[in-house]
Amino acid sequence: MDGQGQSGDQESERLKALRNFHFLQQKAVTTAVVGILEQIDSLDSVDSRSVSPGPSRNVLSEEHEPLDMSDGPGRIKSLAQMEPSTFHELVSWLTENTDLAKSKRRRGRLTPDEKVLIFLYITTRAASYRNAAELFNYSLETISTTFHQVLDALCVLCRHTVRIPSFEYSEKALGGKSEFWPYFKGCLGALDAVYIPISATSDQHPAWRNPKNVVSQNVLAACDFDMNFTYIFAGMEGSTQDSRVFLTAREKDNTFRLSSNCYFLADAGFSSKSRLLLIPYREVSYHPQGPQQPANHPANSRELFNIRHATLRSVIDRTLKLFRRRFRLLTTAREGFSIRTQVNLVFALAAVHNFINQRQGLDLDGEFEDEDDRDDDTWKTSPIVDDFDGNLMIRKRDMIAKELWEQSQRSTS
Structure with a gap:
């Protein structure tokens, strides 16, 4: 009887230890998954972005306010290849006349300023999505979605700026x-x-x-x-x-x-x-x-x-x-x-070309x-x-x- 009782106690201890092991294993997996998700969120978070490496001040506002043209206008001109005042006017027109301000992203929502800047960086420098993702600290999917959203908005601008003049x-x-x-x-x-x-x-x-x-x-x-x-x-x-x-x-x-x-x-x-x-x-x-x-x-x-x-x-x-x-x-x-995207690019960039000419000359x-x-x-x-x-x-x-x-x-x- 004593042997059977001792054997039963040992079996109970093993089951208890096994349950504790599974519990700790599940907890470790959950903790790891949460950590990974937090890392992903941090890539798209507002507070971790910087358009220029190093300790220099961010060009883009952390509170998603419109770009302050006094804050690094040289960087904006370098990335957008236009004067900051022209860039601001372009963003304002697209925000007021297209769906550019709308976003399907639930967190880390991009401002219209960021969207246009990303698009112009890619098109003026022939930069890859990966280069843009590394520079702006966004995922490749976000960069792609943003690029096409701005492309559609600029095609609307094309219908307003590319027009045959009168006699x-x-x-x-x-x-x-x-x-x-x-x-x-x-x-x-x-x-x-x-x-x-x-x-x-x-x-x-x-x-x-x-x-x-x-x-x-x-x-x-x-x-x-x-x-x-x-x-x-x-x-x-x-x-x-x-x-x-x-x-x-x-x-x-x-x-x-x-x-x-x-x-x-x-x-x-x-x-x-x-x-x-x-x-x-x-x-x-x-x-x-x-x-x-x-x-x-x-x-x-x-x-x-x-x-x-x-x-x-x-x-x-x-x-x-x-x-x-x-x-x-x-x-x-x-x-x-x-092919459709590459065709639309011609219309979109023709619109930007005219917008630059009409605001800041040649x-x-x-x-x-x-x-x-x-x-x-x-x-x-x-x-x-x-x-x-x-x-x-x-x-x-x-x-x-x-x-x-x-x-x-x-x-x-």
Whole structure:
């Protein structure tokens, strides 16, 4: 009996010890899980963020108040690539006119200032999500969600800032320049197509590959003489001819409408039949040079017209180069982005480009970092003919050339 009782007591002690072990094990697991969750929360917590490493003061406010422009304006300018006052105006417009201020996150809610700053940091520096996550101390998921939220908001801004001007703009821009006015009356700016690198699946590469063997989209862009975009048509495959992109825009985009007697300047890769475009004479030099003909001294009306045309049309080249210099993300394909996202980026960044120009003017210091990868002798291509308007612009070109030549002859006699 004593042996059986002793054995029963030992079994009871073992069960008790086993229960205590399981209890302590469960408690340890619970404690570990709580610790991990607290570490995750600390990554997204408001108090642990700093946009610059080291002991320097945070650029962003810890209380989620709007950015204090006196608090590190140099850092804000560096990250956003714009003046702090312009950044503040941009955030204010997006907050008042879009859903940018709304957030699905329950904790550590981002302010509109932070959201826009994250987006601009990625697009101006071609930074990865991981770089942004490390700099701003947010998770990759938060960075991705924020990027797309700001992208959608800026597409709304694009509809307000990228607009074709009215007929009156022509005189405002050219009226004080006797070499162009009134000959180019009704000219609203210049238009061209530009290749923007794009990421696509391997089976899509043939359609998106441009003549330079780069997978890209062919974007139609127009600008005014102040280097503001007035029209954008993005999303066409890189293999598409420029004139086909133009015709598709006319057919599918109801916003691509010009006032009566208005037009854009374009290169000879486009058709001369459209009433919306004034192109140069093909196979006629833009910059005549030779033993009998000094530079910039044209021999006839066609050469003179091409020189004046080229001078005005160069604004689109400068605008596109500035555009890609400001937003380095446009110079490289980003893996992981959908085609729709990459197309919308062009619209969104065109809106920011105009917003900067209209608030703080142009900063053209330094040389442009990239050159367009198109041939200068674009007249060698065969533009798709748009004969809807017949020879209207051909006759207009001949008339302008004649008037320019007559004025030139009078001034030299």
